[in-house]
Amino acid sequence: MHKIEHIAIAVKSLSTSVPLFEKILGTPCYKTEEVESEKVKTAFFKTGENKIELLEGMDPEGVIAKFISKKGEGLHHIALGVENLEERITALKTEGFEFISEVPKKGADNKIIVFLHPKCTNGVLVELCQEIN
Ligand code: ZN
Numbered sequence: 815m816h817k818i819e820h821i822a823i824a825v826k827s828l829s830t831s832v833p834l835f836e837k838i839l840g841t842p843c844y845k846t847e848e849v850e851s852e853k854v855k856t857a858f859f860k861t862g863e864n865k866i867e868l869l870e871g872m873d874p875e876g877v878i879a880k881f882i883s884k885k886g887e888g889l890h891h892i893a894l895g896v897e898n899l900e901e902r903i904t905a906l907k908t909e910g911f912e913f914i915s916e917v918p919k920k921g922a923d924n925k926i927i928v929f930l931h932p933k934c935t936n937g938v939l940v941e942l943c944q945e946i947n
């Protein structure tokens with residue numbers, strides 16, 4: 815069993831959406847972070863055991879900007895926290911799952927991450943993430 819570590823929402827503007835989600839969630843944003851490799855700015859909210867992550871693209875050609883121009887703002891991915899990322903990648907590959915990239919990347923919030931390909935997951939982008947010790 816893997817807990818939902820965070821749910822990520824693509825937004826056009828953190829400066830608009832951070833105050834909005836502070837009102838909705840009733841909790842202040844506790845961290846913002848730029849992830850250079852992904853060209854995104856992130857903002858985090860604690861929601862009990864889980865987090866909500868807002869994503870704003872820094873690059874008009876980047877994945878978040880492209881996602882928003884295609885689908886509009888909204889749910890971008892669900893992230894599952896795992897203990898051993900390499901082991902999960904190998905196990906899921908054995909089951910026939912495909913990844914957007916099998917090589918873990920440094921994500922926001924002190925994590926290494928990979929994404930399962932949405933064609934294997936009923937169209938939902940699923941991230942697997944492991945805390946960096
Ligand atoms: Zn994520």
